[in-house]
Amino acid sequence: MQLSFVIIDDTELDHFIALKMIRNANKKFRVKSFIDATHALEQITAGDIDKDAKVILVFLDIYMPLMNGFEFVEEFEKLDEAIQNKYYVVALTSSWQISDINRVNSYRSFKKMITKPMKADELSSLINKVTIEYSIHL
Amino acid sequence: MAEKIKILYIDDEMENLTGFKASLRLDYHVFTAVNIPDALNHLAKHPDIRIIFCDQRMPVKTGVEFFEEIRGTHPLPVRILLTAYTDIESVIDAINRGNIFRFVKKPWAPVEIISAIEEANRFYLANSMLSVRNDELQKAYSELDKFAYSVSHDIRGPLSGILGAINVSREMHDIVEMKEMLFLMEKSLKKLDTYILSMHDYYSLQRGELLISDIDFNKLVGEFKDIYKIYSQTANVDFKIEINQREPFRSDVIALKLILNNLLSNAFKYQDKSNNAKSVELIVEVYKGVANIQVKDTGVGILGNHIGEIFNLFYRASSQEAGSGFGLYNVKSALLKLSGQIEVNSVLNKGTTFMVSIPTK
Structure with missing residues (x-):
């Protein structure tokens, strides 16, 4: 598959739900889960996530202990551009706070913000958009 | 016994200082200064001086000028000017500019001084109470901000998780998978419950009596x-x-x-x-x-x-x-x-x- 997924979230239930939804969209999608954003960043930096994928869609929670979503993106934006271009980062958060929304919009790496719970049609239109943008055939 | 109220008196005439101290030292903690450097020295050593009496006619600086000078550096002590009638113009001016709380005319009688002290002390207490309350209020506001932020994540987080789980359950047919999800839902709800119990602890600690x-x-x-x-x-x-x-x-x-x-x-x-x-x-x-x-x-x-x-x-x-x-x-x-x-x-x-x-x- 040319499209694969990374979920970064500190809540197990949210991992379970996102995984289910992604699999419901297409059984063959590969998904990597991270409870701790620092581990995700380490693997992304090392280029270990998915070598075959053309683009990797990252669902990133914002409110997490240790390294939160914003801190993750700040570190992510320091990586080589070649690495950055391989990832399509989406903020997935339970927050309706204006301060969070504004802050998400201030980073170039956040391509989109989705409020939890994510709906199945939000996911499918996101997948459509990414496959067209990166000319991927599923 | 409560601590005595601390008072500072500045006058260039030593005998005035001695008389002042003699008649008040039993009831108050009196500091005296024969010049401004001495006075500043006392203020630096005793930041809890509540009331300052100052003579208007002094060499180098007048009482009004002195008060004007320390108003910024020592805003808390209440300022009272001691002066004769002939200086009335400068007194009016000083009161209008907000530099002094009261004036007592010279020669003073102990009863006037005592009544001035008592009133100044009440004013001082009201003022300091206000600034304590202000600090408390500031702290409460900043905690309220943190609360608003936490509510949208710590309370809405588990709830949106449960809602999301209900959504995906519509396309779920495997009972084992269903049970796994129920277990995770329970975990999220317990977390929410703990959060609410701790919030109750927080409230009783902030407001409750021992x-x-x-x-x-x-x-x-x-x-x-x-x-x-x-x-x-x-x-x-x-x-x-x-x-x-x-x-x-x-x-x-x-x-x-x-x-x-x-x-x-x-x-x-x-x-x-x-x-x-x-x-x-x-x-x-x-x-x-x-x-x-x-x-x-x-x-x-x-x-x-x-x-x-x-x-x-x-x-x-x-x-x-x-x-x-x-x-x-x-x-x-x-x-x-x-x-x-x-x-x-x-x-x-x-x-x-x-x-x-x-x-x-």
Whole structure:
């Protein structure tokens, strides 16, 4: 598959739900889960996530202990551009706070913000958009 | 007996100073200064001077000029000018510019001075009370902001998770999968429940009164022994308790329980799962009116750069277990109410020790 997924979230239930939804969209999608954003960043930096994928869609929670979503993106934006271009980062958060929304919009790496719970049609239109943008055939 | 009110009197005539001090020193703590440098010296040494009397006619600087000068550097003391009728113009001017609270005309009678002191003192108290209240209000506002932020994440988080789970359940047919999800839903709800209970603790600590009674640490800790017994067995954590109380101790039992419970539950929660010799140690020693409590674990430890922040509201230094960000903040608030102290020592991957000392009430 040319499209694969990374979920970064500190809540197990949210991992379970996102995984289910992604699999419901297409059984063959590969998904990597991270409870701790620092581990995700380490693997992304090392280029270990998915070598075959053309683009990797990252669902990133914002409110997490240790390294939160914003801190993750700040570190992510320091990586080589070649690495950055391989990832399509989406903020997935339970927050309706204006301060969070504004802050998400201030980073170039956040391509989109989705409020939890994510709906199945939000996911499918996101997948459509990414496959067209990166000319991927599923 | 309450401490005497501190008063400073500045006059270039020594005999005025002596007379002033002689007639007031029984009721008030009087400082005198024969010139402005002396006066500034007193103010620097005694920042709790409440009232300043100053003579208007002095060499180098007038009383009004002196008050104008110290208004910025010493805004708290109430300023009273001593002056003869001939200086009335400058007095009016000074009052209008807000530099002085009152003036007493020279030669003064003790009764006038005393009434001026009493009124100035009331003014001083009202003012300082206002600034204390202001600080409290500022703190409450900033905590309210944190609350608003936390509500949208810590309360809405689990709820949106449950809603999302219900959504995906519509396309779920495998009972095993369903049960796994129900287990995760339960975990999220328990976290929400803990959050709400801690919020209640937070509120009672901020607003509640203390209820002091005799504390028997053997009995108190006995309750915790029972609570953590099951946990200690299933998670294979050795729970060691040592209590040394040979003298009476008085404190608020609810606040004490809150402190012990938060420290113990953290000690059990943040264990290193790969460690084969896991333990939690609770040592209580009551000696010379102070209870020293130690909670020692063999857990994951706290990173050095997080140590300073663990007592902050909503701060979480681990993603290993579900924390609300209330626990240690509540411990600190409880200790503040009991005039106690807390210290922490932690080595990453070795363990953490919290040391608490609380004086008897």
